[in-house]
Amino acid sequence: MPLQVKRLLLVFAVFIGIMLGLKYFLTPDSWREYGPYRGNALKEIVNQVPKFVQMEDCAACHDSIAEIKSQGEHNPLQCEICHGPGYRHIDDETVKMEIPKGNAVCMRCHTKNAASPSGIIKQIDAVEHSEGEDCINCHNPHQPWL
């Protein structure tokens, strides 16, 4: 075998050796435990604190509001859609939930949008409809009547 080929093979062998060494030392422990990913990732995800609680958990304390809400058109919506995640508040009531001000939260769903399915969500042009007045001056967000 020519000398230059021998040297090249030696260089390749060293390179492959380094790669195998790196692979041995750097591969995460739980790699391929279940598939081509870190098995521990699943455990880490499971151990994350859920940020959103459920409507039933809110209703355990705020039963009067839940009662009003259950009779209105917003019944299917989770409380946290408007009030933000409740995982801290549920453990410590001094941590306040978000109380949306202005019209922006309402307009997230109710802005006139030709591409939105019509007849399912009521859509308005905010300027034309209320001339800048807050929605909650006329509508109770927990039980909107129109």
Added chain:
Amino acid sequence: MDKIQSLYEALAKVEGFIYPNEIALNWDMLIVMYPYVTGLVAGAFILASLNRVFDIKALRPTYEISLLTALSFMLIATMPLISHLGQPMRFYEMLITPHLTSAMAIFGFVYLWYLMVVLLLEIWFDYRYDMVIWSREKTGIMRHVYRALTLWVSDTTPKSRKTDEKIGYFITVVGIPSAFLLHGYVGFIFGSIKANPWWSTVMMPVIFLFSAMVSGIALVMFIYMVVTWLRKQKIEMIVLDSIAKYLFYILIIDFSLESLDQVHRIYVADESFDILKILVHGKLFFSFFIMQIGIGTIIPLLTLGFLQFKKPNDKIRKAIYLILSICVLTGIFFMRWNVVIGGQLFSKSFYGFTSYKVSLIGSTDVLLSLVWFIVPFFILAFLLWLLPPWKKAPAPH
């Protein structure tokens, strides 16, 4: 309320109905650079290989320039991807945890094969004899650098040169399908995303491959002219005319394939066709019709076609070739742009669009893309200084 404010800002970019995860583009300009740079590598290499395998004498002065250009761009081919990662320091994990279940995870294999086994080896065998000679001629540190580059093999016998030649030829032959594999693979990444009708076509790897060849040939043409001009040497018109001839042929194939793809789309007109039509005539109008098809394809094609029959004097031809190479390089950049960015601008509901705005200030992806396009030219300048093709000894035969 800040979140809602930012939601409103995000919605201002949107037209019609779009799913929330489609508002912001996940693949930005850095991902446009990746197939662009990889294409330049594959194209430049294929030009070098065709030159060697088919022994085209007129292209001989561009052989080493093509190889070194391919290497310069190959060395940074991964950088746009790494800079785009949210966790750039994790990039090595792809190399140490290889598996075959994801097309993207295959990149480590494809990249290493192409860089280590094809490009570096071919350049090494091509330059080994010269590096030995240079190591004897030079003094000081450069002597040791060249000796190290030869792996301390100082054999310059005709037999050893013949071995270099033989193995180099073999690597070139293996290199052609490897270059096809490299860029076909990049096309496959997009073509295999079946949820995206703008990408999902079996033609994608082939279109990517031919556009890569077009851009690589244009780049070598550009670099050959600039390097020869910087060296104050005479540009050999026979070389330029030959490169232009191959550019013309490959451009015809590339244009035909892309047209075939579009004609197929238009004729089949499946449910995604309406949104794609609005996309192409609206948000992509400038980058698709003007830049990719007009400046990048039709003008070079017509001009090169004309030059096949009638040749103006050398000075005019040189100017035309320089401008055309820049046109083609720009056109192929916009081809990548139209694929990568275009494919993310429309909603998979087929009812709406988002938008992507390029701003030079405050947008890291654009600046980084520019950096990763400029750095290879510096690498190339260094390689041309270290391994000057014009100082090589003539081939043994």
